[in-house]
Amino acid sequence: MSGFNTRAIHVGSEPDPSTGAVNPPVYLTSTYAQDGVGVPRFSDYGRVDNPTRAALEHCLADLENAQFGVAFASGLAGEDALLRTLAPGDHVILGNDAYGGTYRLLTRIFGDWGVNVTCVELSDVDRVRDAFRPNTRMLWVETPSNPLLNVASIRVLSDAAHDNGALLVVDNTFATPYLQRPLDLGADVVVHSTTKYIGGHSDVIGGFVATNDDELASTLKFHQYAIGAVPGPLDCYLLVRGVKTLGVRMDRHCSNARAVAAFLQTHEAVERVIYPGLSTHPGHDVAKEQMSDFGGMVSFTMKGGTGAARKVCESTRVFTLAESLGGVESLIELPAVMTHASTAGSLLELPESLVRLSVGIEDVEDLLEDLAGALN
Ligand SMILES: Cc1ncc(COP(=O)(O)O)c(C=O)c1O
Known part of the structure:
Protein backbone atom coordinates (compact mmCIF):
# COMPACT_ATOMS: atom_id res chain seq x y z
CA MET A 1 0.00 0.00 0.00
CA LYS A 244 -8.47 7.26 8.99
CA THR A 245 -9.83 10.69 7.98
CA LEU A 246 -6.66 12.68 8.71
CA GLY A 247 -5.96 13.40 5.02
CA VAL A 248 -9.42 14.68 4.12
CA ARG A 249 -9.64 16.70 7.33
CA MET A 250 -6.22 18.27 6.80
CA ASP A 251 -7.10 19.29 3.23
CA ARG A 252 -10.13 21.15 4.57
CA HIS A 253 -8.25 22.59 7.59
CA CYS A 254 -5.61 23.95 5.20
CA SER A 255 -8.04 25.51 2.73
CA ASN A 256 -10.13 27.07 5.50
CA ALA A 257 -7.00 28.40 7.24
CA ARG A 258 -5.76 29.92 3.98
CA ALA A 259 -9.08 31.77 3.57
CA VAL A 260 -9.08 32.91 7.22
CA ALA A 261 -5.50 34.21 6.95
CA ALA A 262 -6.32 36.10 3.74
CA PHE A 263 -9.41 37.64 5.37
CA LEU A 264 -7.55 38.71 8.52
CA GLN A 265 -4.84 40.32 6.41
CA THR A 266 -7.39 42.72 4.97
CA HIS A 267 -8.95 43.66 8.33
CA GLU A 268 -8.02 47.07 9.72
CA ALA A 269 -8.16 45.99 13.40
CA VAL A 270 -5.55 43.29 12.82
CA GLU A 271 -1.90 44.24 13.19
CA ARG A 272 -0.11 41.12 11.87
CA VAL A 273 -1.25 37.76 10.53
CA ILE A 274 1.01 34.76 11.02
CA TYR A 275 0.43 31.85 8.64
CA PRO A 276 3.20 29.88 6.90
CA GLY A 277 1.14 29.87 3.69
CA LEU A 278 1.44 33.66 3.32
CA SER A 279 4.30 34.72 1.07
CA THR A 280 5.12 37.39 3.69
CA HIS A 281 5.83 34.70 6.33
CA PRO A 282 9.62 34.48 6.89
CA GLY A 283 9.51 30.68 6.80
CA HIS A 284 7.26 30.43 3.72
CA ASP A 285 9.95 29.08 1.37
CA VAL A 286 11.18 26.46 3.86
CA ALA A 287 7.57 25.46 4.57
CA LYS A 288 6.96 25.07 0.83
CA GLU A 289 10.00 22.79 0.58
CA GLN A 290 9.29 20.48 3.51
CA MET A 291 5.49 20.54 3.83
CA SER A 292 2.86 19.64 1.24
CA ASP A 293 0.51 22.36 2.57
CA PHE A 294 0.61 24.92 5.38
CA GLY A 295 -1.69 23.56 8.08
CA GLY A 296 -4.79 24.68 9.92
CA MET A 297 -3.37 27.05 12.53
CA VAL A 298 -3.43 30.84 12.15
CA SER A 299 -2.20 33.39 14.70
CA PHE A 300 -2.59 37.15 14.66
CA THR A 301 -1.95 40.22 16.77
CA MET A 302 -4.45 43.03 17.30
CA LYS A 303 -3.66 46.72 16.80
CA GLY A 304 -5.69 47.43 19.95
CA GLY A 305 -3.36 45.26 22.08
CA THR A 306 -4.38 42.99 24.94
CA GLY A 307 -7.88 44.42 25.49
CA ALA A 308 -8.81 44.06 21.83
CA ALA A 309 -7.39 40.52 21.67
CA ARG A 310 -9.41 39.45 24.73
CA LYS A 311 -12.54 40.99 23.27
CA VAL A 312 -12.20 39.05 20.01
CA CYS A 313 -11.67 35.80 21.92
CA GLU A 314 -14.81 36.43 23.96
CA SER A 315 -16.97 37.55 21.00
CA THR A 316 -16.89 34.68 18.48
CA ARG A 317 -19.83 32.28 18.24
CA VAL A 318 -18.62 29.57 15.88
CA PHE A 319 -15.01 29.62 17.13
CA THR A 320 -15.16 28.28 20.71
CA LEU A 321 -12.93 29.94 23.31
CA ALA A 322 -10.89 26.96 24.47
CA GLU A 323 -7.39 25.50 24.71
CA SER A 324 -6.18 22.69 22.44
CA LEU A 325 -6.38 22.46 18.65
CA GLY A 326 -6.69 20.15 15.70
CA GLY A 327 -10.32 19.09 16.13
CA VAL A 328 -13.03 19.42 13.51
CA GLU A 329 -14.45 22.45 15.36
CA SER A 330 -12.79 25.88 15.25
CA LEU A 331 -11.20 27.15 18.46
CA ILE A 332 -9.84 30.55 19.52
CA GLU A 333 -7.56 31.36 22.46
CA LEU A 334 -5.10 33.80 24.00
CA PRO A 335 -1.87 31.77 24.34
CA ALA A 336 -0.08 34.16 26.75
CA VAL A 337 -2.63 33.53 29.49
CA MET A 338 -4.02 30.16 28.41
CA THR A 339 -1.95 27.41 26.71
CA HIS A 340 1.39 29.12 27.24
CA ALA A 341 0.85 30.71 30.67
CA SER A 342 3.75 28.62 32.01
CA THR A 343 6.18 30.63 29.84
CA ALA A 344 5.34 33.94 31.62
CA GLY A 345 8.50 35.73 32.72
CA SER A 346 10.71 33.40 30.64
CA LEU A 347 12.49 33.81 27.32
CA LEU A 348 9.46 32.19 25.71
CA GLU A 349 6.94 34.74 27.02
CA LEU A 350 4.32 35.76 24.43
CA PRO A 351 2.55 39.08 23.82
CA GLU A 352 -0.98 39.19 25.23
CA SER A 353 -2.18 40.74 21.98
CA LEU A 354 -1.54 37.42 20.20
CA VAL A 355 -4.62 35.38 19.30
CA ARG A 356 -4.35 31.77 18.12
CA LEU A 357 -6.95 30.11 15.91
CA SER A 358 -7.34 26.41 15.31
CA VAL A 359 -9.32 26.64 12.10
CA GLY A 360 -11.80 23.77 11.90
CA ILE A 361 -13.57 22.17 8.97
CA GLU A 362 -16.90 24.01 9.18
CA ASP A 363 -18.21 25.97 6.18
CA VAL A 364 -15.64 28.68 5.58
CA GLU A 365 -18.29 31.39 5.00
CA ASP A 366 -19.52 30.84 8.57
CA LEU A 367 -15.99 31.13 9.95
CA LEU A 368 -15.30 34.37 8.08
CA GLU A 369 -18.65 35.85 9.12
CA ASP A 370 -17.98 34.91 12.75
CA LEU A 371 -14.54 36.53 12.75
CA ALA A 372 -15.84 39.63 10.97
CA GLY A 373 -18.50 40.02 13.67
CA ALA A 374 -16.04 39.54 16.54
CA LEU A 375 -13.49 41.97 15.09
CA ASN A 376 -15.98 44.82 14.67
C1 LIG B 1 2.98 21.14 19.88
C2 LIG B 1 2.53 20.37 21.09
N1 LIG B 1 3.29 19.37 21.56
C3 LIG B 1 2.92 18.65 22.64
C4 LIG B 1 1.77 18.93 23.34
C5 LIG B 1 1.40 18.14 24.57
O1 LIG B 1 0.40 17.22 24.25
P1 LIG B 1 -0.72 16.69 25.28
O2 LIG B 1 -1.58 17.84 25.64
O3 LIG B 1 -1.41 15.62 24.50
O4 LIG B 1 0.02 16.14 26.47
C6 LIG B 1 0.94 19.96 22.88
C7 LIG B 1 -0.30 20.28 23.59
O5 LIG B 1 -0.95 21.28 23.33
C8 LIG B 1 1.33 20.71 21.73
O6 LIG B 1 0.58 21.71 21.25
Whole structure:
Protein backbone atom coordinates (compact mmCIF):
# COMPACT_ATOMS: atom_id res chain seq x y z
CA MET A 1 0.00 0.00 0.00
CA SER A 2 1.51 3.30 -0.94
CA GLY A 3 -1.04 6.14 -0.81
CA PHE A 4 -1.27 8.03 2.49
CA ASN A 5 -5.06 7.77 2.83
CA THR A 6 -5.08 4.08 1.94
CA ARG A 7 -2.45 3.43 4.60
CA ALA A 8 -4.26 5.57 7.17
CA ILE A 9 -7.42 3.52 6.64
CA HIS A 10 -5.98 0.01 6.34
CA VAL A 11 -2.62 -0.36 8.10
CA GLY A 12 -3.22 -1.98 11.49
CA SER A 13 -6.95 -2.28 10.73
CA GLU A 14 -7.04 -5.49 8.72
CA PRO A 15 -10.40 -7.31 9.16
CA ASP A 16 -10.49 -9.22 12.46
CA PRO A 17 -9.44 -12.82 11.63
CA SER A 18 -12.05 -14.47 13.84
CA THR A 19 -15.14 -12.40 12.94
CA GLY A 20 -14.31 -10.35 9.86
CA ALA A 21 -15.12 -7.12 11.75
CA VAL A 22 -13.65 -4.30 9.64
CA ASN A 23 -12.55 -2.30 12.67
CA PRO A 24 -10.03 -3.44 15.29
CA PRO A 25 -11.85 -4.68 18.40
CA VAL A 26 -11.48 -2.61 21.57
CA TYR A 27 -9.69 -5.11 23.77
CA LEU A 28 -10.87 -4.09 27.23
CA THR A 29 -8.65 -6.43 29.17
CA SER A 30 -5.98 -5.92 31.80
CA THR A 31 -4.50 -9.40 31.48
CA TYR A 32 -4.28 -12.45 29.17
CA ALA A 33 -4.78 -16.17 29.74
CA GLN A 34 -1.59 -18.21 29.82
CA ASP A 35 -1.35 -21.66 28.21
CA GLY A 36 1.29 -22.68 30.76
CA VAL A 37 3.21 -20.85 33.46
CA GLY A 38 4.97 -17.97 31.73
CA VAL A 39 3.40 -18.83 28.33
CA PRO A 40 0.86 -16.06 27.66
CA ARG A 41 -1.12 -16.21 24.43
CA PHE A 42 -0.60 -12.54 23.60
CA SER A 43 1.21 -10.72 26.40
CA ASP A 44 1.60 -11.11 30.14
CA TYR A 45 -0.21 -7.88 31.09
CA GLY A 46 -2.29 -5.03 29.65
CA ARG A 47 0.24 -2.33 30.49
CA VAL A 48 2.87 -4.20 28.47
CA ASP A 49 0.77 -4.73 25.36
CA ASN A 50 -2.75 -4.44 24.05
CA PRO A 51 -3.96 -5.39 20.54
CA THR A 52 -5.91 -2.13 20.00
CA ARG A 53 -2.82 -0.17 21.03
CA ALA A 54 -0.69 -2.30 18.70
CA ALA A 55 -3.06 -1.48 15.81
CA LEU A 56 -2.64 2.24 16.52
CA GLU A 57 1.14 2.02 16.83
CA HIS A 58 1.44 0.07 13.61
CA CYS A 59 -0.63 2.61 11.67
CA LEU A 60 0.99 5.79 13.03
CA ALA A 61 4.53 4.43 12.60
CA ASP A 62 3.70 3.57 9.00
CA LEU A 63 2.35 7.07 8.31
CA GLU A 64 5.56 8.64 9.67
CA ASN A 65 7.65 6.22 7.52
CA ALA A 66 9.05 4.90 10.79
CA GLN A 67 9.98 1.32 11.63
CA PHE A 68 8.96 1.77 15.27
CA GLY A 69 6.26 3.68 17.12
CA VAL A 70 5.20 3.78 20.74
CA ALA A 71 1.89 5.23 22.00
CA PHE A 72 1.44 7.06 25.30
CA ALA A 73 -1.36 8.43 27.45
CA SER A 74 -0.64 12.04 26.35
CA GLY A 75 1.79 14.01 24.23
CA LEU A 76 3.67 15.03 27.36
CA ALA A 77 3.84 11.41 28.58
CA GLY A 78 5.54 10.53 25.27
CA GLU A 79 7.96 13.45 25.64
CA ASP A 80 8.68 12.34 29.21
CA ALA A 81 9.46 8.77 28.10
CA LEU A 82 11.85 10.14 25.47
CA LEU A 83 13.53 12.65 27.80
CA ARG A 84 14.15 9.88 30.33
CA THR A 85 16.80 8.56 27.95
CA LEU A 86 18.86 11.55 29.18
CA ALA A 87 21.08 11.52 32.26
CA PRO A 88 21.71 14.27 34.82
CA GLY A 89 24.32 16.63 33.36
CA ASP A 90 23.05 16.25 29.78
CA HIS A 91 22.13 19.29 27.73
CA VAL A 92 19.17 19.91 25.41
CA ILE A 93 18.67 22.73 22.89
CA LEU A 94 15.03 23.77 22.58
CA GLY A 95 13.47 26.19 20.10
CA ASN A 96 12.64 29.47 21.82
CA ASP A 97 9.04 29.17 20.66
CA ALA A 98 8.23 25.67 21.88
CA TYR A 99 4.89 24.59 23.36
CA GLY A 100 4.74 25.85 26.96
CA GLY A 101 4.18 22.36 28.37
CA THR A 102 7.36 21.05 26.70
CA TYR A 103 9.30 23.98 28.15
CA ARG A 104 7.78 23.36 31.60
CA LEU A 105 8.60 19.63 31.46
CA LEU A 106 12.18 20.28 30.42
CA THR A 107 12.92 23.11 32.83
CA ARG A 108 10.84 22.22 35.90
CA ILE A 109 10.96 18.43 35.91
CA PHE A 110 14.12 17.51 34.00
CA GLY A 111 15.83 20.76 35.05
CA ASP A 112 15.47 19.77 38.71
CA TRP A 113 16.87 16.37 37.79
CA GLY A 114 20.03 17.97 36.38
CA VAL A 115 19.28 18.34 32.66
CA ASN A 116 20.39 21.71 31.26
CA VAL A 117 18.32 23.50 28.63
CA THR A 118 19.25 26.30 26.23
CA CYS A 119 16.47 28.02 24.27
CA VAL A 120 17.45 29.39 20.85
CA GLU A 121 15.90 30.94 17.77
CA LEU A 122 15.83 28.00 15.36
CA SER A 123 15.82 30.00 12.14
CA ASP A 124 19.30 31.33 13.05
CA VAL A 125 21.45 28.28 12.28
CA ASP A 126 24.68 29.93 13.44
CA ARG A 127 23.10 30.55 16.85
CA VAL A 128 21.87 26.96 16.96
CA ARG A 129 25.35 25.67 16.10
CA ASP A 130 26.91 27.93 18.75
CA ALA A 131 24.55 26.54 21.39
CA PHE A 132 25.92 22.98 21.18
CA ARG A 133 28.11 21.78 24.04
CA PRO A 134 30.03 18.53 24.35
CA ASN A 135 27.17 17.17 26.51
CA THR A 136 24.33 18.21 24.14
CA ARG A 137 22.22 15.12 23.48
CA MET A 138 19.13 16.54 21.76
CA LEU A 139 18.03 19.41 19.57
CA TRP A 140 14.25 19.73 20.06
CA VAL A 141 12.32 21.41 17.25
CA GLU A 142 8.67 22.24 16.74
CA THR A 143 7.86 23.19 13.17
CA PRO A 144 5.51 24.91 12.62
CA SER A 145 5.75 26.04 16.23
CA ASN A 146 2.98 26.64 18.73
CA PRO A 147 1.65 29.38 18.67
CA LEU A 148 4.02 31.59 16.64
CA LEU A 149 3.99 29.24 13.63
CA ASN A 150 7.69 29.69 13.04
CA VAL A 151 9.10 27.30 10.47
CA ALA A 152 12.53 25.71 10.89
CA SER A 153 14.42 23.71 8.28
CA ILE A 154 14.48 20.07 9.40
CA ARG A 155 17.29 19.24 6.95
CA VAL A 156 19.53 22.10 8.10
CA LEU A 157 18.90 21.38 11.78
CA SER A 158 19.48 17.65 11.36
CA ASP A 159 22.93 18.41 9.90
CA ALA A 160 23.66 20.71 12.86
CA ALA A 161 22.54 18.06 15.38
CA HIS A 162 24.41 15.21 13.71
CA ASP A 163 27.63 17.22 13.30
CA ASN A 164 27.51 17.60 17.08
CA GLY A 165 26.61 14.00 17.93
CA ALA A 166 23.07 14.90 19.06
CA LEU A 167 19.62 13.62 18.09
CA LEU A 168 17.17 15.80 16.21
CA VAL A 169 13.71 15.51 17.77
CA VAL A 170 10.81 17.02 15.79
CA ASP A 171 7.40 17.69 17.31
CA ASN A 172 5.19 17.07 14.27
CA THR A 173 1.88 17.80 16.02
CA PHE A 174 0.99 20.88 13.93
CA ALA A 175 1.95 19.50 10.51
CA THR A 176 0.96 15.84 11.01
CA PRO A 177 2.52 13.14 8.81
CA TYR A 178 0.02 14.07 6.09
CA LEU A 179 1.83 17.37 5.48
CA GLN A 180 5.38 16.64 6.69
CA ARG A 181 7.48 13.55 7.44
CA PRO A 182 10.46 14.62 9.54
CA LEU A 183 12.26 11.24 9.53
CA ASP A 184 12.53 11.45 5.73
CA LEU A 185 14.15 14.89 6.15
CA GLY A 186 16.84 13.74 8.60
CA ALA A 187 15.15 13.80 12.02
CA ASP A 188 15.91 10.94 14.41
CA VAL A 189 12.72 11.03 16.46
CA VAL A 190 9.20 12.37 15.88
CA VAL A 191 6.89 13.21 18.77
CA HIS A 192 3.16 13.89 18.61
CA SER A 193 0.33 15.05 20.71
CA THR A 194 -2.23 12.74 19.07
CA THR A 195 -4.80 14.69 21.07
CA LYS A 196 -4.79 17.17 18.17
CA TYR A 197 -5.14 16.46 14.44
CA ILE A 198 -4.54 12.71 14.61
CA GLY A 199 -7.49 12.21 16.97
CA GLY A 200 -9.19 15.10 15.21
CA HIS A 201 -12.42 15.26 17.23
CA SER A 202 -11.36 16.75 20.60
CA ASP A 203 -12.47 13.60 22.38
CA VAL A 204 -9.21 11.93 23.41
CA ILE A 205 -5.79 12.72 24.93
CA GLY A 206 -2.81 10.81 23.54
CA GLY A 207 0.84 10.87 22.52
CA PHE A 208 3.11 9.04 20.11
CA VAL A 209 6.85 8.73 19.51
CA ALA A 210 8.29 7.33 16.26
CA THR A 211 11.86 6.47 15.24
CA ASN A 212 13.93 4.23 12.98
CA ASP A 213 16.52 3.65 15.72
CA ASP A 214 15.89 0.16 17.11
CA GLU A 215 17.88 0.71 20.31
CA LEU A 216 15.97 3.91 21.10
CA ALA A 217 12.69 2.17 20.20
CA SER A 218 13.33 -0.63 22.69
CA THR A 219 14.18 1.90 25.41
CA LEU A 220 10.93 3.75 24.65
CA LYS A 221 8.98 0.50 24.76
CA PHE A 222 10.65 -0.29 28.09
CA HIS A 223 9.72 3.17 29.41
CA GLN A 224 6.16 2.65 28.17
CA TYR A 225 5.57 -0.37 30.41
CA ALA A 226 8.08 0.36 33.18
CA ILE A 227 6.73 3.88 33.82
CA GLY A 228 3.22 3.03 32.71
CA ALA A 229 1.79 6.14 31.03
CA VAL A 230 -0.12 3.97 28.55
CA PRO A 231 -3.24 4.94 26.61
CA GLY A 232 -6.36 2.87 27.34
CA PRO A 233 -7.82 0.60 24.64
CA LEU A 234 -10.83 2.85 24.02
CA ASP A 235 -8.55 5.88 23.56
CA CYS A 236 -6.45 3.86 21.11
CA TYR A 237 -9.60 2.94 19.19
CA LEU A 238 -10.69 6.59 18.98
CA LEU A 239 -7.26 7.46 17.58
CA VAL A 240 -7.38 4.58 15.05
CA ARG A 241 -10.77 5.85 13.94
CA GLY A 242 -9.66 9.48 13.87
CA VAL A 243 -6.52 8.94 11.82
CA LYS A 244 -8.47 7.26 8.99
CA THR A 245 -9.83 10.69 7.98
CA LEU A 246 -6.66 12.68 8.71
CA GLY A 247 -5.96 13.40 5.02
CA VAL A 248 -9.42 14.68 4.12
CA ARG A 249 -9.64 16.70 7.33
CA MET A 250 -6.22 18.27 6.80
CA ASP A 251 -7.10 19.29 3.23
CA ARG A 252 -10.13 21.15 4.57
CA HIS A 253 -8.25 22.59 7.59
CA CYS A 254 -5.61 23.95 5.20
CA SER A 255 -8.04 25.51 2.73
CA ASN A 256 -10.13 27.07 5.50
CA ALA A 257 -7.00 28.40 7.24
CA ARG A 258 -5.76 29.92 3.98
CA ALA A 259 -9.08 31.77 3.57
CA VAL A 260 -9.08 32.91 7.22
CA ALA A 261 -5.50 34.21 6.95
CA ALA A 262 -6.32 36.10 3.74
CA PHE A 263 -9.41 37.64 5.37
CA LEU A 264 -7.55 38.71 8.52
CA GLN A 265 -4.84 40.32 6.41
CA THR A 266 -7.39 42.72 4.97
CA HIS A 267 -8.95 43.66 8.33
CA GLU A 268 -8.02 47.07 9.72
CA ALA A 269 -8.16 45.99 13.40
CA VAL A 270 -5.55 43.29 12.82
CA GLU A 271 -1.90 44.24 13.19
CA ARG A 272 -0.11 41.12 11.87
CA VAL A 273 -1.25 37.76 10.53
CA ILE A 274 1.01 34.76 11.02
CA TYR A 275 0.43 31.85 8.64
CA PRO A 276 3.20 29.88 6.90
CA GLY A 277 1.14 29.87 3.69
CA LEU A 278 1.44 33.66 3.32
CA SER A 279 4.30 34.72 1.07
CA THR A 280 5.12 37.39 3.69
CA HIS A 281 5.83 34.70 6.33
CA PRO A 282 9.62 34.48 6.89
CA GLY A 283 9.51 30.68 6.80
CA HIS A 284 7.26 30.43 3.72
CA ASP A 285 9.95 29.08 1.37
CA VAL A 286 11.18 26.46 3.86
CA ALA A 287 7.57 25.46 4.57
CA LYS A 288 6.96 25.07 0.83
CA GLU A 289 10.00 22.79 0.58
CA GLN A 290 9.29 20.48 3.51
CA MET A 291 5.49 20.54 3.83
CA SER A 292 2.86 19.64 1.24
CA ASP A 293 0.51 22.36 2.57
CA PHE A 294 0.61 24.92 5.38
CA GLY A 295 -1.69 23.56 8.08
CA GLY A 296 -4.79 24.68 9.92
CA MET A 297 -3.37 27.05 12.53
CA VAL A 298 -3.43 30.84 12.15
CA SER A 299 -2.20 33.39 14.70
CA PHE A 300 -2.59 37.15 14.66
CA THR A 301 -1.95 40.22 16.77
CA MET A 302 -4.45 43.03 17.30
CA LYS A 303 -3.66 46.72 16.80
CA GLY A 304 -5.69 47.43 19.95
CA GLY A 305 -3.36 45.26 22.08
CA THR A 306 -4.38 42.99 24.94
CA GLY A 307 -7.88 44.42 25.49
CA ALA A 308 -8.81 44.06 21.83
CA ALA A 309 -7.39 40.52 21.67
CA ARG A 310 -9.41 39.45 24.73
CA LYS A 311 -12.54 40.99 23.27
CA VAL A 312 -12.20 39.05 20.01
CA CYS A 313 -11.67 35.80 21.92
CA GLU A 314 -14.81 36.43 23.96
CA SER A 315 -16.97 37.55 21.00
CA THR A 316 -16.89 34.68 18.48
CA ARG A 317 -19.83 32.28 18.24
CA VAL A 318 -18.62 29.57 15.88
CA PHE A 319 -15.01 29.62 17.13
CA THR A 320 -15.16 28.28 20.71
CA LEU A 321 -12.93 29.94 23.31
CA ALA A 322 -10.89 26.96 24.47
CA GLU A 323 -7.39 25.50 24.71
CA SER A 324 -6.18 22.69 22.44
CA LEU A 325 -6.38 22.46 18.65
CA GLY A 326 -6.69 20.15 15.70
CA GLY A 327 -10.32 19.09 16.13
CA VAL A 328 -13.03 19.42 13.51
CA GLU A 329 -14.45 22.45 15.36
CA SER A 330 -12.79 25.88 15.25
CA LEU A 331 -11.20 27.15 18.46
CA ILE A 332 -9.84 30.55 19.52
CA GLU A 333 -7.56 31.36 22.46
CA LEU A 334 -5.10 33.80 24.00
CA PRO A 335 -1.87 31.77 24.34
CA ALA A 336 -0.08 34.16 26.75
CA VAL A 337 -2.63 33.53 29.49
CA MET A 338 -4.02 30.16 28.41
CA THR A 339 -1.95 27.41 26.71
CA HIS A 340 1.39 29.12 27.24
CA ALA A 341 0.85 30.71 30.67
CA SER A 342 3.75 28.62 32.01
CA THR A 343 6.18 30.63 29.84
CA ALA A 344 5.34 33.94 31.62
CA GLY A 345 8.50 35.73 32.72
CA SER A 346 10.71 33.40 30.64
CA LEU A 347 12.49 33.81 27.32
CA LEU A 348 9.46 32.19 25.71
CA GLU A 349 6.94 34.74 27.02
CA LEU A 350 4.32 35.76 24.43
CA PRO A 351 2.55 39.08 23.82
CA GLU A 352 -0.98 39.19 25.23
CA SER A 353 -2.18 40.74 21.98
CA LEU A 354 -1.54 37.42 20.20
CA VAL A 355 -4.62 35.38 19.30
CA ARG A 356 -4.35 31.77 18.12
CA LEU A 357 -6.95 30.11 15.91
CA SER A 358 -7.34 26.41 15.31
CA VAL A 359 -9.32 26.64 12.10
CA GLY A 360 -11.80 23.77 11.90
CA ILE A 361 -13.57 22.17 8.97
CA GLU A 362 -16.90 24.01 9.18
CA ASP A 363 -18.21 25.97 6.18
CA VAL A 364 -15.64 28.68 5.58
CA GLU A 365 -18.29 31.39 5.00
CA ASP A 366 -19.52 30.84 8.57
CA LEU A 367 -15.99 31.13 9.95
CA LEU A 368 -15.30 34.37 8.08
CA GLU A 369 -18.65 35.85 9.12
CA ASP A 370 -17.98 34.91 12.75
CA LEU A 371 -14.54 36.53 12.75
CA ALA A 372 -15.84 39.63 10.97
CA GLY A 373 -18.50 40.02 13.67
CA ALA A 374 -16.04 39.54 16.54
CA LEU A 375 -13.49 41.97 15.09
CA ASN A 376 -15.98 44.82 14.67
C1 LIG B 1 2.98 21.14 19.88
C2 LIG B 1 2.53 20.37 21.09
N1 LIG B 1 3.29 19.37 21.56
C3 LIG B 1 2.92 18.65 22.64
C4 LIG B 1 1.77 18.93 23.34
C5 LIG B 1 1.40 18.14 24.57
O1 LIG B 1 0.40 17.22 24.25
P1 LIG B 1 -0.72 16.69 25.28
O2 LIG B 1 -1.58 17.84 25.64
O3 LIG B 1 -1.41 15.62 24.50
O4 LIG B 1 0.02 16.14 26.47
C6 LIG B 1 0.94 19.96 22.88
C7 LIG B 1 -0.30 20.28 23.59
O5 LIG B 1 -0.95 21.28 23.33
C8 LIG B 1 1.33 20.71 21.73
O6 LIG B 1 0.58 21.71 21.25
